[in-house]
Structure formats: C-alpha cells, structure tokens
Amino acid sequence: MRGVYRLNSGGRLDRDRPLEFIFNGRIYSGYVGDTLASALLANGVRVVGRSFKYHRPRGIVGSGSEEPNALVQLGENPRTSPNQIATQIELYDGLSASSVNCWPSVDFDLRSLTGMFSSLFPPGFYYKTFMWPRFLWGLYEQILRRSGGYGVSPNMQDPDRYDKTNAHCDVLVVGSGPSGLSAAVEAGRTGARVMLVDEQAEFGGSILNVSDKYHKSHGVNWVSSMLDELKLMPEVTLLPRSTAFGYYDHNFVGVLERITDHSSVSDGLSSRQRLWRVRAKEVVLATGSIERPLVFQNNDRPGVMLASAVSAYINRYAVKLGSSAVVFTNNDSAYSSVVDLLESGVDVVGVIDPRPEPNGTLPNMVRNYGIPIFGSSVIVDVKGSKNIRAVELMNIDYESKNVYGKSRELRCDLVAVSGGWNPTVHLHSQSGGTLRYDVSKACFVPDIKAQNEQSVGSCNGTFDLNGCIEDGIKAGSRAAHATGFGGEERSGNTVNADVQTQDPLCPMWRVPSRGNEGKWTKQFVDFQTDTSSSDIYIAAREGYESIQHVKRYTTLGMGNDQGKLGNVNGVGILADALGQDISAIGTTTFRPNYTPISYGALAGPDTGILFDPVRKTAIHEWHEEAGAKFENVGQWKRPWFYLRSGESMLEAVERECLAVRESVGVLDASTLGKIDIKGPNATDFLERVYTNSWRKLQVGQCRYGLMLGEDGMVIDDGVT
Numbered sequence: 001m002r003g004v005y006r007l008n009s010g011g012r013l014d015r016d017r018p019l020e021f022i023f024n025g026r027i028y029s030g031y032v033g034d035t036l037a038s039a040l041l042a043n044g045v046r047v048v049g050r051s052f053k054y055h056r057p058r059g060i061v062g063s064g065s066e067e068p069n070a071l072v073q074l075g076e077n078p079r080t081s082p083n084q085i086a087t088q089i090e091l092y093d094g095l096s097a098s099s100v101n102c103w104p105s106v107d108f109d110l111r112s113l114t115g116m117f118s119s120l121f122p123p124g125f126y127y128k129t130f131m132w133p134r135f136l137w138g139l140y141e142q143i144l145r146r147s148g149g150y151g152v153s154p155n156m157q158d159p160d161r162y163d164k165t166n167a168h169c170d171v172l173v174v175g176s177g178p179s180g181l182s183a184a185v186e187a188g189r190t191g192a193r194v195m196l197v198d199e200q201a202e203f204g205g206s207i208l209n210v211s212d213k214y215h216k217s218h219g220v221n222w223v224s225s226m227l228d229e230l231k232l233m234p235e236v237t238l239l240p241r242s243t244a245f246g247y248y249d250h251n252f253v254g255v256l257e258r259i260t261d262h263s264s265v266s267d268g269l270s271s272r273q274r275l276w277r278v279r280a281k282e283v284v285l286a287t288g289s290i291e292r293p294l295v296f297q298n299n300d301r302p303g304v305m306l307a308s309a310v311s312a313y314i315n316r317y318a319v320k321l322g323s324s325a326v327v328f329t330n331n332d333s334a335y336s337s338v339v340d341l342l343e344s345g346v347d348v349v350g351v352i353d354p355r356p357e358p359n360g361t362l363p364n365m366v367r368n369y370g371i372p373i374f375g376s377s378v379i380v381d382v383k384g385s386k387n388i389r390a391v392e393l394m395n396i397d398y399e400s401k402n403v404y405g406k407s408r409e410l411r412c413d414l415v416a417v418s419g420g421w422n423p424t425v426h427l428h429s430q431s432g433g434t435l436r437y438d439v440s441k442a443c444f445v446p447d448i449k450a451q452n453e454q455s456v457g458s459c460n461g462t463f464d465l466n467g468c469i470e471d472g473i474k475a476g477s478r479a480a481h482a483t484g485f486g487g488e489e490r491s492g493n494t495v496n497a498d499v500q501t502q503d504p505l506c507p508m509w510r511v512p513s514r515g516n517e518g519k520w521t522k523q524f525v526d527f528q529t530d531t532s533s534s535d536i537y538i539a540a541r542e543g544y545e546s547i548q549h550v551k552r553y554t555t556l557g558m559g560n561d562q563g564k565l566g567n568v569n570g571v572g573i574l575a576d577a578l579g580q581d582i583s584a585i586g587t588t589t590f591r592p593n594y595t596p597i598s599y600g601a602l603a604g605p606d607t608g609i610l611f612d613p614v615r616k617t618a619i620h621e622w623h624e625e626a627g628a629k630f631e632n633v634g635q636w637k638r639p640w641f642y643l644r645s646g647e648s649m650l651e652a653v654e655r656e657c658l659a660v661r662e663s664v665g666v667l668d669a670s671t672l673g674k675i676d677i678k679g680p681n682a683t684d685f686l687e688r689v690y691t692n693s694w695r696k697l698q699v700g701q702c703r704y705g706l707m708l709g710e711d712g713m714v715i716d717d718g719v720t
Helices: 036-042 110-120 125-129 134-147 178-188 205-209 219-231 307-315 335-343 361-368 426-430 465-482 515-520 533-541 547-554 567-578 599-603 620-625 649-662 682-689
Strands: 014-023 026-032 071-074 081-085 096-099 162-174 194-197 236-239 242-248 252-258 273-285 289-291 304-306 324-329 347-353 373-375 377-384 388-396 403-411 414-418 421-423 435-438 443-446 453-455 524-526 628-633 636-642 704-708 714-719
Touching: 014 036, 026 036, 162 178, 162 465, 162 599, 178 194, 178 205, 178 219, 178 273, 178 465, 194 242, 194 273, 205 219, 205 307, 219 236, 242 426, 273 465, 273 599, 289 307, 304 307, 307 324, 307 335, 307 414, 324 335, 324 377, 335 347, 335 361, 335 414, 347 361, 347 377, 347 403, 361 373, 377 403, 388 414, 421 443, 453 465, 524 533, 524 567, 533 547, 533 567, 547 567, 620 628, 636 649, 682 704
Parallel strands: 014 096, 162 194, 162 273, 194 236, 273 453, 304 414, 324 347, 324 414, 347 373
Antiparallel strands: 014 026, 071 081, 071 096, 242 252, 252 273, 289 421, 377 388, 388 403, 435 443, 628 636, 704 714
C-alpha cells in the first residue's frame, strides 16, 4: 500500500491506516495524515493541472494555501466541490478527485496549442481583440464563457448540513505556529477567554514541516507540551481545520471550520462546515509567512518547487521527491532543504546562489556535506516539459544583476527554489492596517494598525524561531492585559535552538536571462493565470503605472490564490520597469476571503423555507378563512384581495371598496414598522421629518404625515 516515492520511515503519518483514493480515474494509495498533494507526490504523479491561459503542464509548487496549480474537482454530485486545493485536502478512504482546465486529459491537453501562439495573446488581448466586428460578439461570448472558469458547479441539491455560530472572546489568536501557540498560552494563563484557530488539521504551524536533524530545537515536543497546557485551560477554545478568512470592522473576524470534510462518511446529522462569527476584544495575528518563488525562464515546469515545500513533504509526509535535485536560492533558509533532501536519499547536485560567497551557518554546514555551492550564479532556463531533465546556469554580477559568460548544465529532476519570504499580511490589511517595505528583509511588513490587533512572528518580519516565540509571549501578555487580565508585558522561555548566523538576502524580483532578452521570455510570475514578467513590462510600456491597474490588465494575482506567491515579485518587476523604488509601488489590495469558502457555509441553515421566512400577522387565519389572496411585502403575507366564487380580481376590489364606504373596514397594519418617539422635543423632531404641523395634535389622536427628500420628492409617509 506504499507509494513508489514513499520513504520507509518518518513523517507524521499513521502507517497502520492505509487509504485508497482515485485521481483522474486511477486508484492510488496513501495514509491517514496525508494530504491529496502529498499522496500524489508519493505515487509519482507530477502533472496535476494545466494553466489557465496557455494550458501549460503544472505540478505542485507549495504545501499550503499558497498552492496555485493543484486545483481539483473534488467528489461527485451531489457533493462535488470545484477549485479545491490539493495541498489542503486531507486524504480519506474513497476520495475521488480530478484535474480541471484540461481536455481530453491532464497529460494530453489539446488546448495547450495556444502556447505555440503566445505572442498573439499579450496582456489585455481580450479587450483589444473581441471589440470588433461588433456583430460577432455573440460568438466571442460563447467561446470566452466555455474557456473561462476552472471547475464544474454541482447541479444537484447539496445533501449536507452547514451551520453558523456567534462567539465572543477576549483574545483571538490566528495561527498556531511558534508565535501563535506562545501567545495563546500566555493569554490563557491569565484566565482570559482565548480562541486559537488554525487552518491545518494539526496545531504547530511550520514546526511540523522542519527536521530537528540540523538544529536542537526539539520543536515537535515543544508543540505537544504547549497544547497539553492549552487543553487544560477551561476558558480556551481550540479550533483546528479553521480558517480566519476575513477581518472586518470592530474586531469582527469570520472563521470557517471544516468539521467533516476530511471524512468519507456523512451521518446526515453532523454539519459539514461551520461559520464562526467571532467578536474579539483583542486579535493576535500569527499567520506566518509564505516563501517567494524566483522568476526565471520556464520556472513553471513540474518539479520546480518551493524549498520550504520540499522540506515539508520530506519531513511531514515522508515523500521522496526525486532522484537528483538542484537548490536555487538568494537567501540562507533554503540551505536547510539541502540537508532534508540528502536525508531522504536524494542526490543534491549543487546549490545555486547569486551571492558571491554565502558564509552563514547553514551554507557552511552544506559545504561540510560536500555539496558544491555555485556562487554568483543563477538558473537561466529549465530543460524539459512534463519532467525536468536539467537546468542551465550562468554567472551573474551581484551589483548590476546582469548575467555573463558561457552557460552550463546541471542534470536533475527536481529544483527547490527560494526567493525570500513574504509575511502573510492579508488579515492585517483587511482590518485597515497599512504596510511598509522593509529593505533589510526585502518584504512588506505590517506598519500602522487600525484596530485592536497585533501582528507577531514571521507575519511581522521575525523569521528566527526564538524570535517568533518571544514575540508571541509578549503579544499574548499585552493582549490579555488590554482586556483586563494579567499584569505587565513579560518575556518567557524559548526552545533550545541553535543560534545561526545568516548572510543578507539578495533581492531578485526577476532573474535575468541572457542579458535583456529575459524581459520577453516566459518567466512566470503568476503560475495560475500565466502572467509573465514580459506581461508586466508590456503593461508599463502601455501606460499602466499603478499596481492595481497592472493587476487587472495582466490578471496578476486574479486567481483563487490571490497572488500569495506572485504579487510581491510582480510589484518588484513593475518597479524595475518604471525605474522606481519598490516601496513607492505599494501592494495590491488584500480582500476577504483569504481562501475560498463555500456558499453552503455562508448560507448555513438559512436555506429552503428558512432562506426567506414567512411572516404572518396576528389575524392571518381570519384572512385565509375570508378567502384572501396574499401578496409578499418584505417577508410579510399581506391580504391583497378577497375573492369569492365567480368573481374577478377587479370585482372583488370594487366590492371591498364599496363595503368600506357603506359600512366599515378593518386595516391589519401589524406588518408596518413602528417607531416609539418620546420626550419633550418629540413634536420638534416630527416637524423636522414631516411636512405637516404637529404642535396642535392632542394626546390620543393620530395624524397622517408626508415626508419629502431634499429634492422635494415624496420618499415616505406614515401615521403618528
């Protein structure tokens, strides 16, 4: 039951519980603890999808919500779900999934022929091309609609249940990595009501993805001890499999909890998902950071992966990702992936680094393993299509960022890349907070906050383990103190991690390719929408200088990943194209939802007869007995007319009007809204609202009033 690329030991898998699943009609095996992505990689599946524009083959790049390529159609009617991210789908027995945006299959996609004519599809081509001749728009529309979209919506009624709940807490902690756990424990110790939410099935964040073999942090044991303490705190609520997707005014945070999505069995009683509407006095954002890819020629080939994802699949899921690998990085963090690759039995051909002589702790450790480091070098091309055969190297001048000399090849079937780290600032931005560019860390970090919120750890630009824990402890203490619990801010214990020296990162938004030629080659910035560096240069040349306009013109960051991987690189490339500093360009707007959520969760139980509740007046039954025909006014059932046998509507209305004039009528006004006006200035208020005079109206009497807008038009009326 073991995949061909599954390591014999290691990982956080339950090897006593094997699973079978179906992908693109074929049966594969995995274990409890796998994601769909890790199980596919363990079974040697490299191509999982096709890109939107050119239908180029795409493989798995990341290991979390940043994954742009591995979108699948999950399940079958009536429980089918489109555009699900394979890296976030927990494997279960009988899972069935298929690739999207490909025909007739993911391995042989006829629409990939569009890539041969890519020069005919520059950015904004649809705005320019489909405007004429006007009479053909109907045909254009049909073609565009068939080409658009990724998945297929279910066409049957969803049989599952969804629910909503409201919650209040003193401190809401988003993210359960080292910073989040530290903040939650520190706040929980004061007796404050604490909620800890994390989108993964296990708490621990990035600690679960790294190995202890190259430092002495013993991170997993530390996570276990922190969780044990949290579980004993009566005022602490732990929500795994829960994504904080939106941060709104007055510290209102939307959280989606996936209750039974990881199970193949539905008892019809348990809810599939729950929408939490959380109002928190203080919010601690410990959402971590996302590794940036590097932008170079053919960087989208299956087998080019983030270095952090490579480590995650090895350490957490026990997957051997290839036979020979190259690591391409402009910072020290990716050197830890070299050790992970070696421990998993992968031959590391070399590390390619544009910095002349990296001498930090991790690079020196890699040298001790005998791995060659190619300093002052970059990858200028990847050879292969569905499988990598080799990479092409050239020397680079560190100052001018220009390549020179003769190219050479390194044969490999895996490329692990790292271009630095982007703090996950999405929720901070949604809350109204601003960002600033940190030159020393080459990333945008939170600046001015707009609500009672703190960003801590790597989402605030602190990238070392002990620094993240220290940040979390201080934030938890501050947040609890602000809500009336605990004392002054304090520091606490960190883990026993080695102190590492690091060389400065070398910012590189676009890797040059044979001189200036690289501006017009396929160096992909956004893998999902096929936005390349050349698209951004064209947009700048055509007058688009705002990153918001460039985003819309080139579709940069317009996919479901919302630019988690590509947008900062896109900002850097636009800055280069305009000859400006990246800090002057700013970022695109981070909007809810952080990751897609289902309409079922948004609707909750408010479906069917509960979607639009029927409201009846106190004498509704009398109206029915009198033969009333009803009209819907808002949600109220109001009698329209009373039809007798053989009458038309007009005859019934005339009869009713005559009865009122000759005898008496009853008006059921309980459907109308009521406003209670009290106080000595009630008449002054009414005269400011209505055109009538109200001062002579006696107690016990009523008067009809007319309300006008500022333009003199009637906008409402009423009886007082």
